[in-house]
Amino acid sequence: MNQTRIALLAGDSARENSNYTILKPMLVAFPKDEAEQQEIADRLYDLENLMDAKRAKITALQRLKKSLMQNLLTGRMRLSPEAIAEPTAEAGKSGGA
Numbered sequence: 001m002n003q004t005r006i007a008l009l010a011g012d013s014a015r016e017n018s019n020y021t022i023l024k025p026m027l028v029a030f031p032k033d034e035a036e037q038q039e040i041a042d043r044l045y046d047l048e049n050l051m052d053a054k055r056a057k058i059t060a061l062q063r064l065k066k067s068l069m070q071n072l073l074t075g076r077m078r079l080s081p082e083a084i085a086e087p088t089a090e091a092g093k094s095g096g097a
Helices: 002-010 034-074 081-094
Strands: none
Touching: none
């Protein structure tokens, strides 16, 4: 059962290399105290939720970028001369001699 779970987690390339005779004698450390196990599980759950939120934010920002680029390229949205000049001025300052 564990070999099957490990093989599923490992992916196609690693499945061929996972050998039950190699994995069977491996010891996996885990806390015996249930409260500590729960605390670890809670932290992992919180991290997973944070990663999900970050992934959702990245996806939303990518969609926004795509939309803005489309609007700029089709002319539905125009940049003001100030908006165009500002990044150009900043680039000149950071490019220094």
